[in-house]
Amino acid sequence: MKGVPYPATVAILALAFSLASAYDPSPLQDFCVAINNTDSAVFVNGKFCKDPTTVTTCDFFFPGLNIPGNTAASKLRSSVNLVNVDKLLGLNTLGISLARLDFAPYGLNPPHIHPHGTELLVVMEGALLVGFVTSNPNKIFTKGLNKGDVFVFPIGLIHFRFNIGKTNAVAFAGLNSQNPGLITIENAIFGSNPPINPDVLAKAFQLDKNVVDYLQKQF
Template structure:
């Protein structure tokens, strides 16, 4: 009987790991549709009849165009997820172009549903990520054109342009919709705001500092 309980527990654990990432497709493709009138989402998206799919369902144009970096952080992320290419639905992959003005920053953020692999197309970037508690170990590297760096799923990471000109990087992510949580925006720019009592104790600072930070305009570069 104990062996049966152990087997059930093991299967439950295996299923929990399997369901933590995009599921494997059960057909060649499942082009998403957004215009359904009734029903519930199927893993985020309904599927178009495969017979009605066409080449445009798997196509996106525009990553040759620089993003607008005229914002407080000096960077722009142009994402290509299932929202931009409906044919990415169930394929477990997406892409992004990141443009940086001189000294531009892609602020500390996480992707809760995907690992990121970044390749520098132009310029010089200082990049890094921080491991989880309790170590909170920082891994950093200066990347030049052609260099590649990996940011593990869910970990806080960043990229800073340390060159003298503009910089461009492309990132592949292991999810059709990896999501993004920009740390400063989430903590100090949430709607409604997080209680100052929580934040003053969490950051061990005076309430005036928290009030100041919550009144700032937290720029979104996505």
């Protein structure tokens, strides 16, 4: 049998390496409880490991997801309580996090992306309209969800949740990252610091510059 040509071998190895390095590697120890070390500028997963001899049960425990979020504090009438590695240090290197989402009637979790994680959502109470948009040519997948329904949002794609009911809604989301990250679209575009040049946004969105100025002031 003839051997695989060298260029093809290199291409296959490169592809295998890129797939293998696309996500955090599997840990080689039982756990690596994070310890915040502000004296170092080294950020692999952004954390260092706590001395295993000082680890306690509390490092793997987080209370309070039974408590509803304060939707009244948000203009969008929604609340998200994300339990990531910053709140539950035992999540470090385990590649998972969890969130509770609360919605007042007609509350919105606005279009956003998680650059580091896919999200699996389950509705516990109420009714939600959810959806995500693919990369070009930007097809939208949207669905009305009720109690017990599950929906998945692929990693890095813009997605949203909207309470279409007249009662409060509650959902829980699991993400395959200890720190999935968050980029809220309107905040990133109109609320960046320093702000994006208004001329750029006016041309990109085909808006009057005064409208762009108004939107930037909102964020």
